[in-house]
Amino acid sequence: MSETFVSFGEQGAQLTYGSYLRLPQLLDSQHLESDPPAHDELLFITIHQVYELWFKQLLHEVQAARDAMTEGRLWWAQHLLARVHVIERVLVQQVDVLETMTPQDFLEFRQRLAPASGFQSVQFRELEFLSGAKDPSYVERFRGLTAEEQDRLGARLDEPTLWDAFVDVLRSAGLDADSDEGISASLRTVAHDRSQYAAVWALGEALLQHDELAASWRARHVVMVERMIGAKSGTGGSSGAGYLRSRLPMQYYPLLWELRSEL
Ligand code: HEM
Numbered sequence: 001m002s003e004t005f006v007s008f009g010e011q012g013a014q015l016t017y018g019s020y021l022r023l024p025q026l027l028d029s030q031h032l033e034s035d036p037p038a039h040d041e042l043l044f045i046t047i048h049q050v051y052e053l054w055f056k057q058l059l060h061e062v063q064a065a066r067d068a069m070t071e072g073r074l075w076w077a078q079h080l081l082a083r084v085h086v087i088e089r090v091l092v093q094q095v096d097v098l099e100t101m102t103p104q105d106f107l108e109f110r111q112r113l114a115p116a117s118g119f120q121s122v123q124f125r126e127l128e129f130l131s132g133a134k135d136p137s138y139v140e141r142f143r144g145l146t147a148e149e150q151d152r153l154g155a156r157l158d159e160p161t162l163w164d165a166f167v168d169v170l171r172s173a174g175l176d177a178d179s180d181e182g183i184s185a186s187l188r189t190v191a192h193d194r195s196q197y198a199a200v201w202a203l204g205e206a207l208l209q210h211d212e213l214a215a216s217w218r219a220r221h222v223v224m225v226e227r228m229i230g231a232k233s234g235t236g237g238s239s240g241a242g243y244l245r246s247r248l249p250m251q252y253y254p255l256l257w258e259l260r261s262e263l
């Protein structure tokens with residue numbers, strides 16, 4: 001049976017798959033530093049570009065979830081955070097792909113990468129700031145930021161976080177949200193009366209899940225780093241795995257974690 005193609009919403013028949021997705025630009029954006037080309041450098045570039053595309057999507061979703069919480073659209077916030085979790089699981093699993101590269105094959109092009117490093121990922125830091133872990137010292141320690149990137153990070157430091165929006169949700173539910181002690185007491189109230197505060201409880205759990213998945217990524221990344229470069233210092237100038245291990249205990253939402261000890 002032959003397939004028939006029908007015209008569907010063609011506005012002047014200009015759009016194609018490749019032009020819509022900007023494939024010429026996208027697929028011409030992998031430029032190797034190694035010369036002669038190291039076989040695995042294409043994988044290394046591709047994986048980072050895929051991460052950055054997902055970071056962009058995550059920023060879009062987390063920002064919208066924050067705004068939805070502030071405006072009392074709790075179902076929408078919950079829906080978007082569920083999507084955030086699925087993407088974050090993909091980001092953790094994606095480490096498997098890069099781990100098909102051996103340390104020897106990485107070392108073929110590693111020295112060409114310095115002083116560049118994942119430490120300079122602006123979107124990664126934006127996500128941390130937007131989630132709730134604002135640390136202005138990272139903006140100062142960034143080397144080689146463009147003015148536009150500096151502005152983006154500055155704006156993230158100034159705007160409300162996902163946690164700020166959740167605190168608004170507590171307040172709108174008539175709960176005390178004026179101090180950490182008040183918030184902790186409110187979280188206990190919510191936890192002990194989940195049917196009364198179903199949407200608030202679900203959002204708190206969604207935030208905790210986001211925090212846990214970010215921690216999973218950091219843990220997976222540092223083990224990969226130890227596998228690739230052992231105890232060598234990083235191309236970005238840090239101690240390497242030592243620095244990354246020091247970041248493992250970070251929590252976006254310590255009060256949500258403390259709640260578990262109080263139940
Ligand atoms: C061969 C694979 C990789 C190695 C050996 C590696 C190594 C490192 C090291 C040593 C650091 C510390 C900064 C420095 O001094 O360089 C770092 C930071 C970082 N890397 Fe990687 N990395 C790898 C892959 C990735 C991938 C695929 C991503 C995904 C985007 C990534 C994202 C980051 C981020 C965001 C940081 C900053 C973390 C923080 O400040 O908490 N890395 N990496």
Ligand SMILES: N[C@@H](CC(=O)c1ccccc1NC=O)C(=O)O
Pocket residue numbers: 048110113116117118119229233234235236
């Ligand atoms: N920091 C890594 C190199 C590295 O992985 C990297 C280099 C340039 C751009 C992104 C990178 N990915 C994560 O840090 C290293 O020290 O080997």
